[in-house]
Amino acid sequence: MTDQQKKTTESDDRALYSDFYPPLAQWWQENARDFPWRFGKTDAWGVLLSEVMSQQTPMTRVLPYWMSWMDVWPTPRALSEATPAEVITAWGTLGYPRRALRLRECAQAIVERHAGRVPDAYEDLVALPGIGNYTASAVLAFHYQQRIPVLDTNVRRVLTRALDGQESRGGSATTREKQLAERALPADRAQSVLWNQATMELGATVCTAKNPNCDACPLRENCAFAAAGWPGLGQKRTRAKQSFAGTNRQVRGLILKALRADPAHALSYEQVRGVWADAVQLDACIASLDEDGLVVIRADHSVALP
Numbered sequence: 276m277t278d279q280q281k282k283t284t285e286s287d288d289r290a291l292y293s294d295f296y297p298p299l300a301q302w303w304q305e306n307a308r309d310f311p312w313r314f315g316k317t318d319a320w321g322v323l324l325s326e327v328m329s330q331q332t333p334m335t336r337v338l339p340y341w342m343s344w345m346d347v348w349p350t351p352r353a354l355s356e357a358t359p360a361e362v363i364t365a366w367g368t369l370g371y372p373r374r375a376l377r378l379r380e381c382a383q384a385i386v387e388r389h390a391g392r393v394p395d396a397y398e399d400l401v402a403l404p405g406i407g408n409y410t411a412s413a414v415l416a417f418h419y420q421q422r423i424p425v426l427d428t429n430v431r432r433v434l435t436r437a438l439d440g441q442e443s444r445g446g447s448a449t450t451r452e453k454q455l456a457e458r459a460l461p462a463d464r465a466q467s468v469l470w471n472q473a474t475m476e477l478g479a480t481v482c483t484a485k486n487p488n489c490d491a492c493p494l495r496e497n498c499a500f501a502a503a504g505w506p507g508l509g510q511k512r513t514r515a516k517q518s519f520a521g522t523n524r525q526v527r528g529l530i531l532k533a534l535r536a537d538p539a540h541a542l543s544y545e546q547v548r549g550v551w552a553d554a555v556q557l558d559a560c561i562a563s564l565d566e567d568g569l570v571v572i573r574a575d576h577s578v579a580l581p
């Protein structure tokens with residue numbers, strides 16, 4: 276890169292910062308939702324739990340589950356001593372129940388490798404079961420207040436729209452989206468933490484996938500997407516979602532629901548047959564739950580939580 280190009284990039288970045296950071300920071304101060312895992316009201320474990328629970332699930336739905344999990348298992352050590360049946364039952368209807376088992380494994384690894392303390396190094400975090408780049412970055416930024424881009428679908432949508440004037444089309448994060456996140460992150464550590472939280476919140480509540488509320492958006496004045504007339508609004512790279520009814524996901528959820536409701540967390544095969552009429556699909560779902568470690572199939576063909 277030539278010196279001239281470097282200067283242009285640096286001045287572009289300063290303009291980007293002055294166009295977007297001050298209005299976003301002010302909006303965050305006035306509009307951030309008050310969850311118990313925000314504003315330093317919980318520890319690193321509480322933040323990690325909230326981030327795992329809120330993947331694919333809105334925070335408002337996560338709230339009662341987070342409260343009860345923190346009540347019963349306020350530390351990694353406490354959760355590490357829970358049984359698989361207890362965590363699957365407590366996961367309720369949050370969806371993607373493998374996350375419950377992975378959280379328990381994560382808690383056990385934190386106890387074994389880090390004496391029960393959630394680590395504050397990226398490499399240590401991503402080495403934990405079920406913790407990927409997103410969750411590790413979120414824990415580092417939101418609890419340990421480190422400067423690191425946190426890139427979820429909400430942040431990707433806001434940055435791609437506001438800075439590039441294009442729709443973020445879902446799927447995995449693109450190289451361009453990662454570059455945008457790096458470039459937009461303020462150099463100041465405290466400001467970078469606010470930036471991450473505020474862009475995520477803006478994507479969840481204002482710059483939503485299908486109905487961005489641009490009139491209420493602090494970035495409206497400088498948003499390239501709004502200026503271009505919202506080209507391709509709502510278009511996705513991924514294929515359309517299969518409807519939930521009749522899917523294996525629904526059947527798996529019904530089986531787990533019946534097992535959670537049973538006092539012994541176990542059902543005879545005849546009882547499980549009552550959950551779903553299509554026996555072939557039912558058997559396939561029982562087998563896949565068994566493979567995922569979410570149920571055990573006993574010798575007499577009864578099914579139980581592990």
Ligand code: SF4
Nearest residue numbers: 482487489492495498
């Ligand atoms: S102005 Fe509209 S499209 Fe642009 S960031 Fe705000 S809500 Fe999203």
